[in-house]
Amino acid sequence: MLLKAIVIDDEHYAREELIALLNETGQVEVVASCENAITGLQKIHSLKPDVVFLDIQMPQITGLEMLSMLDHETMPMMVFVSAYNQHALQAFEENAFDYILKPVEPSRLAKTIKNLHAITVKKDYSQLVQDKLELIPCMGYNRILLLKAQDIELAYSNQSGVHIVSHETNKNNQTTTCSLSLKVLEEKTCLLRCHRQYLINTNMIREIKLLDNSLAEIITHNGAVAPVSRRYLKTLKDRLGLS
Numbered sequence: 001m002l003l004k005a006i007v008i009d010d011e012h013y014a015r016e017e018l019i020a021l022l023n024e025t026g027q028v029e030v031v032a033s034c035e036n037a038i039t040g041l042q043k044i045h046s047l048k049p050d051v052v053f054l055d056i057q058m059p060q061i062t063g064l065e066m067l068s069m070l071d072h073e074t075m076p077m078m079v080f081v082s083a084y085n086q087h088a089l090q091a092f093e094e095n096a097f098d099y100i101l102k103p104v105e106p107s108r109l110a111k112t113i114k115n116l117h118a119i120t121v122k123k124d125y126s127q128l129v130q131d132k133l134e135l136i137p138c139m140g141y142n143r144i145l146l147l148k149a150q151d152i153e154l155a156y157s158n159q160s161g162v163h164i165v166s167h168e169t170n171k172n173n174q175t176t177t178c179s180l181s182l183k184v185l186e187e188k189t190c191l192l193r194c195h196r197q198y199l200i201n202t203n204m205i206r207e208i209k210l211l212d213n214s215l216a217e218i219i220t221h222n223g224a225v226a227p228v229s230r231r232y233l234k235t236l237k238d239r240l241g242l243s
Contacts, residue, residue, distance in 0.1 A: 002029040003116055006047065008040035008063070009055035009081065014102060018053060018081065021106055025113050037061035038137040038144055041069060041179035049076045051097075051116055056082040060146060061137060068129040068188065069137070069180050077119070079112060133180075133188045138164050140176035145169075147176075149189040153204040153220040157182050157197045165224045194218060194236055198226045202239055 005028050009015045015033050022028040031047050034040040037058060044052060056063040063080060083102040097119070098112045136152060138145040145168070153165045155178065162178045162185070169176050178185070182199055185191050191199035200218055208228070209217040216228035216236075228236060237243045 003027060003051055004049045005030050005051045005053060006032045006034065006040065006043050006049045007053045008034045008037065010035050010058045018104055021104055021109050025110060027113050037066035038139060038179060040066065045179060051077045051079060053079050053081050056080055068133060069184060071181055071184055077116060136164065136178060138176035138178045140174055145176055152191065153201055153222060153224050154226045155182060155185050155191055155199045167222055192239060194226055194228045194232045196229065200226050
């Protein structure tokens with residue numbers, strides 16, 4: 001069986017070299033090649049690979065930060081590929097699935113592929129990832145935004161993905177999309193779930209409208225609106241000391 005893989009590295013030649021080596025093994029199908037973590041997150045969610053070959057030193061979002069942005073229950077096996085062996089190697093050799101040094105040696109890569117095929121249980125990365133995310137990667141209108149979690153007003157999901165509303169997006173009347181799931185945003189940021197499809201920053205609430213049937217509606221300082229379902233209204237009141 002071919003392993004479905006994604007290669008994420010900001011260096012073009014490093015990506016191409018690794019993809020060529022993976023193809024030579026005849027045991028891996030590289031389904032995507034990404035030059036940054038934001039694109040990589042999107043591809044992981046859409047293509048659901050078996051394994052990701054991930055560089056650590058990348059601009060904007062490092063490989064380690066990206067690891068924290070993935071849902072542990074569904075993330076693929078992660079193989080780190082780096083030119084540095086000091087701190088990162090010591091940190092990951094017991095926990096990450098594998099850690100390969102650049103330039104990648106074919107014999108070393110073959111050993112990794114053999115182990116990938118042999119393993120059937122996904123690795124537990126819970127000891128490696130950050131508890132909280134400081135920056136949330138978003139995309140829209142040919143821009144990449146790295147928003148601070150505390151500056152986000154609300155997040156919501158629909159059929160086209162997860163969307164972020166902040167003061168900056170409101171100011172420019174734009175919509176940005178986020179590759180992270182609502183579950184990850186709920187667990188690793190200050191956002192509180194107020195509806196199955198909505199998360200709200202309680203520090204951004206200007207008004208809560210109480211509606212019929214124990215429903216409610218939140219209006220933020222910048223006029224964004226989020227529904228509150230019966231299931232989450234009590235939690236919201238408890239958080240705000242309104243119970």
